[in-house]
Amino acid sequence: MPAPLLSLRGMTKSxxxxxxxxxxxxxxxxxxxxxxxxxxxxxxxxxMKLIYGVETPDEGQILWHGAPVRLSSPADxxxxxxxxxxxxxxxxxxxxxxxxxxxxxxxAKSALADRIRALGHDFGLEVDPFAHVHALSVGERQRVEIIxxxxxxxxxxxxxxxxxxxxxxxxxxLFDTLRRLRDGGVSILFISHKxxxxxxxxxxxxxxxxxxxxxHVDPRDHDAHALALMMIGRDMxxxxxxxxxxxxxxxxxxxxxxxxxxxxxxxxxxxxxLTLRAGEVLGIAGISGNGxxxxxxxxxxxxxxxxxxxxxxxxxxQGVGHLNPAERRTLGFAFVPEDRLGRxxxxxxxxxxxxxxxxxxxxxxxxxxxxxxxxxxxxxxxIRDFDVRxxxxxxxxxxxxxxxxxxxxxxxxxxxKPDLLFVAQPTWGVDIGAATAIRQRLVALRNAGVAVLVIxxxxxxxxxxxxxxxxxxxxxxxxxxxxxSTRAEDVGRWMIxxxxxxxxx
Amino acid sequence: xxxxxxxxxxxxxxxAVLAPVVAVLAAIVVNLLLFMVMxxxxxxxxxxxxxxxxxxxSSFSEVLLKMGPLLxxxxxxxxxxxxxxxxxxxxxxxxLGAIFASIIxxxxxxxxxxxxxxxxxxxxxxxxxxxxxxxxxxxxRLNANEILVTLMMSLIAVQxxxxxxxxxxxxxxxxxxxxxxxxxxxxxxxxLLPGTRVNVSLLxxxxxxxxxxxxxxRSFGGYQFLVGGLAPxxxxxxGFSEAKAITLSLLIGGFAAGxxxxxxxxxxxxxxxxxxxxxxxxxxxxxAYLGGLHPLGIVASSLLMAALxxxxxxxxxxxxxxxxxVRVFQGxxxxxxxxxxxxxxxxxxxxxxxxxxxxxxxx
Numbered sequence: 001m002p003a004p005l006l007s008l009r010g011m012t013k014s015x016x017x018x019x020x021x022x023x024x025x026x027x028x029x030x031x032x033x034x035x036x037x038x039x040x041x042x043x044x045x046x047x048m049k050l051i052y053g054v055e056t057p058d059e060g061q062i063l064w065h066g067a068p069v070r071l072s073s074p075a076d077x078x079x080x081x082x083x084x085x086x087x088x089x090x091x092x093x094x095x096x097x098x099x100x101x102x103x104x105x106x107x108a109k110s111a112l113a114d115r116i117r118a119l120g121h122d123f124g125l126e127v128d129p130f131a132h133v134h135a136l137s138v139g140e141r142q143r144v145e146i147i148x149x150x151x152x153x154x155x156x157x158x159x160x161x162x163x164x165x166x167x168x169x170x171x172x173x174l175f176d177t178l179r180r181l182r183d184g185g186v187s188i189l190f191i192s193h194k195x196x197x198x199x200x201x202x203x204x205x206x207x208x209x210x211x212x213x214x215x216h217v218d219p220r221d222h223d224a225h226a227l228a229l230m231m232i233g234r235d236m237x238x239x240x241x242x243x244x245x246x247x248x249x250x251x252x253x254x255x256x257x258x259x260x261x262x263x264x265x266x267x268x269x270x271x272x273x274l275t276l277r278a279g280e281v282l283g284i285a286g287i288s289g290n291g292x293x294x295x296x297x298x299x300x301x302x303x304x305x306x307x308x309x310x311x312x313x314x315x316x317x318q319g320v321g322h323l324n325p326a327e328r329r330t331l332g333f334a335f336v337p338e339d340r341l342g343r344x345x346x347x348x349x350x351x352x353x354x355x356x357x358x359x360x361x362x363x364x365x366x367x368x369x370x371x372x373x374x375x376x377x378x379x380x381x382x383i384r385d386f387d388v389r390x391x392x393x394x395x396x397x398x399x400x401x402x403x404x405x406x407x408x409x410x411x412x413x414x415x416x417k418p419d420l421l422f423v424a425q426p427t428w429g430v431d432i433g434a435a436t437a438i439r440q441r442l443v444a445l446r447n448a449g450v451a452v453l454v455i456x457x458x459x460x461x462x463x464x465x466x467x468x469x470x471x472x473x474x475x476x477x478x479x480x481x482x483x484x485s486t487r488a489e490d491v492g493r494w495m496i497x498x499x500x501x502x503x504x505x
Numbered sequence: 506x507x508x509x510x511x512x513x514x515x516x517x518x519x520x521a522v523l524a525p526v527v528a529v530l531a532a533i534v535v536n537l538l539l540f541m542v543m544x545x546x547x548x549x550x551x552x553x554x555x556x557x558x559x560x561x562x563s564s565f566s567e568v569l570l571k572m573g574p575l576l577x578x579x580x581x582x583x584x585x586x587x588x589x590x591x592x593x594x595x596x597x598x599x600x601l602g603a604i605f606a607s608i609i610x611x612x613x614x615x616x617x618x619x620x621x622x623x624x625x626x627x628x629x630x631x632x633x634x635x636x637x638x639x640x641x642x643x644x645x646r647l648n649a650n651e652i653l654v655t656l657m658m659s660l661i662a663v664q665x666x667x668x669x670x671x672x673x674x675x676x677x678x679x680x681x682x683x684x685x686x687x688x689x690x691x692x693x694x695x696x697l698l699p700g701t702r703v704n705v706s707l708l709x710x711x712x713x714x715x716x717x718x719x720x721x722x723r724s725f726g727g728y729q730f731l732v733g734g735l736a737p738x739x740x741x742x743x744g745f746s747e748a749k750a751i752t753l754s755l756l757i758g759g760f761a762a763g764x765x766x767x768x769x770x771x772x773x774x775x776x777x778x779x780x781x782x783x784x785x786x787x788x789x790x791x792x793a794y795l796g797g798l799h800p801l802g803i804v805a806s807s808l809l810m811a812a813l814x815x816x817x818x819x820x821x822x823x824x825x826x827x828x829x830x831v832r833v834f835q836g837x838x839x840x841x842x843x844x845x846x847x848x849x850x851x852x853x854x855x856x857x858x859x860x861x862x863x864x865x866x867x868x
Contacts, residue, residue: 073509302741326744337742346736356728357743369723
């Protein structure tokens with residue numbers, strides 16, 4: 001192995017009682033793609049923050065080209081040539097793409113816009129430089145983040161779960177990008193828990209579990225099973241096989257739903273039609289930015305229709321297009337939104353108080369006053385039943401890792417005992433163990449007669465749990481496809497709009 | 506090297522309690538220095554401003570008298586502030602409360618009966634609330650910024666008061682002074698502490714503190730306000746109505762300020778006149794923040810701010826301080842508080858102080 005570009009020796013970091021990193025050693029070779037593999041809460045994000053200068057270690061040393069360095073801010077890290085794309089994006093929503101980039105990259109806007117287009121074209125990260133960030137989907141925002149990093153010519157690029165928001169076609173393009181960057185001498189730290197991706201692209205992998213290194217391996221020499229064992233310390237749960245069930249009552253219907261967003265850059269929805277029955281899982285596949293965000297708000301009630309058009313969204317047999325989310329919940333509806341912080345949960349509030357957000361109807365209120373004991377009991381049950389790793393109900397939601405917060409929100413919504421459960425991106429940024437648990441829960445609810453609607457950008461996930469799949473593309477929904485008899489490639493063609501009319505009955 | 510602000514994992518209770526204390530101490534030091542530069546004797550100023558109000562029963566009762574309206578208004582404002590609805594027009598709502606309360610004694614100066622002062626207080630609260638309806642309506646309908654609208658409504662309120670006092674409501678026997686008739690005995694709120702000017706409205710202010718505490722800390726309605734303030738998208742996700750939160754919090758603020766205005770004209774002043782407020786509506790904003798927007802914290806901060814009013818008056822007489830000195834003091838307290846409150850959610854870190862040194866400490 002050539003002399004390492006970056007070495008870590010004995011990195012240790014604690015947050016109060018929680019020891020996030022314990023004596024971690026790591027060497028990143030120049031021109032390599034190095035995976036950091038681990039479950040949620042294993043300490044991956046903390047380690048990256050130490051390398052990027054966001055946090056400073058309690059103990060340990062960072063060596064850059066063999067010389068000790070002290071990184072006390074991301075600016076220090078950037079000066080060395082370290083770039084990072086975070087899982088939670090740091091873009092100003094009111095500015096355009098090029099304005100965001102010009103905040104840290106010098107140069108005239110028109111020149112920058114040309115570079116953005118060129119990078120986008122070369123690396124399959126196409127984005128309109130003059131679009132406002134608030135109008136971009138999660139996937140498009142990530143493209144902007146990656147482009148912004150690439151524009152500073154980093155020597156080491158850290159990517160935190162980069163593929164979790166990308167459609168399958170773009171994952172391949174991203175991997176091409178990363179290979180080209182590696183061949184150009186850039187090292188890449190690739191944080192993920194998707195074993196197939198790591199095996200496809202990474203030269204080395206460092207596996208973390210509970211804040212400690214459990215292995216330095218070449219991922220191509222080990223099968224997925226062995227890597228998973230290192231990562232979670234136990235066997236991977238078996239895959240799900242959802243068997244067909246007799247059709248139940250119709251729980252959700254969209255009847256020619258049209259929606260013209262206020263935002264001129266967003267995709268209008270037209271003529272959306274779907275039917276979801278009790279005891280089945282319907283998946284909405286599609287590349288991000290094709291209208292999923294507005295569709296989920298229309299179903300949840302965060303965006304409402306005029307009362308005259310109420311029947312375009314029907315739940316449990318009644319028109320609900322004009323009802324707000326709380327009113328829809330009283331009908332037996334529950335919803336897990338795609339973004340957790342600030343929408344599915346209030347980061348500054350405790351988990352207990354976050355239970356109250358949607359579960360207040362579960363006996364937590366007495367004459368308009370909060371019954372703290374019921375609130376804590378509900379929260380404790382949710383933490384226990386859904387294996388949320390947290391000190392307790394009094395922890396602030398913002399202090400939980402992404403995956404643990406997702407488990408909490410999914411648990412909270414499932415505990416409402418809904419007849420109709422809608423989950424957007426159920427396992428985005430969630431580790432294998434937790435993702436499998438969430439999928440198993442979804443299938444279990446289906447088997448218990450609940451109607452489940454899932455929006456996901458991960459095709460494998462949809463094939464694993466869905467009875468039927470419909471694809472959203474440019475605001476249109478495809479016909480219903482049977483998940484057991486349709487091939488992934490066919491769904492993929494619908495996703496990019498290449499499906500010929502009439503090809504599917 | 507520049508120190509950096511690092512976000513804490515959770516809000517620090519210690520910093521939340523210390524922030525107002527540090528802010529007040531810093532303001533005292535800075536203001537005493539300022540007074541020294543102006544050529545005043547800092548010891549005399551300190552004594553007159555900060556100690557004298559507490560040293561005799563008569564001056565302490567005046568502190569309590571000032572505390573009433575501040576406590577009442579600040580409790581109402583704090584509810585809105587926690588929902589991130591910034592009503593800074595309590596001054597105007599206070600004036601409208603005073604005007605509405607004055608309707609009875611101005612038009613029925615001969616009326617008698619125990620019902621009069623409670624009716625005046627209720628009218629006053631209604632007046633303050635009506636004044637807050639306007640910004641609430643525009644905010645909900647047109648998304649017009651409530652900070653600007655409430656502030657402008659205060660300027661209008663002052664002119665309404667001037668019009669009434671120079672025109673229809675001027676006391677005919679008042680030597681052409683812009684003031685109403687003196688109110689009859691039954692139009693005055695009963696005295697609470699004999700021998701002082703402290704009246705029953707102080708009890709109302711404490712009741713408001715208890716109600717605000719129960720509402721914000723224990724009720725689902727208050728919880729919805731908090732969610733709306735902290736994470737508006739989470740409130741939309743849960744189905745809490747933003748329009749309702751905005752309207753209700755503005756109305757609560759207007760209600761409390763109007764009640765305070767009524768209690769002021771039906772209390773220590775005893776008539777409607779131009780100088781019914783010495784900036785209570787604005788000072789209450791400082792009181793609300795200095796109290797950490799917490800109902801119990803506001804009890805303490807309103808007492809402090811009231812003492813500053815009395816102490817400032819003392820200092821004007823005994824230490825020859827200008828009128829503006831109290832305002833300057835209030836302003837510096839707020840500025841220092843806003844700076845200090847940063848440390849509730851953030852901590853300071855010096856680059857270079859991290860890593861090895863802290864590691865060795867921890868080892």
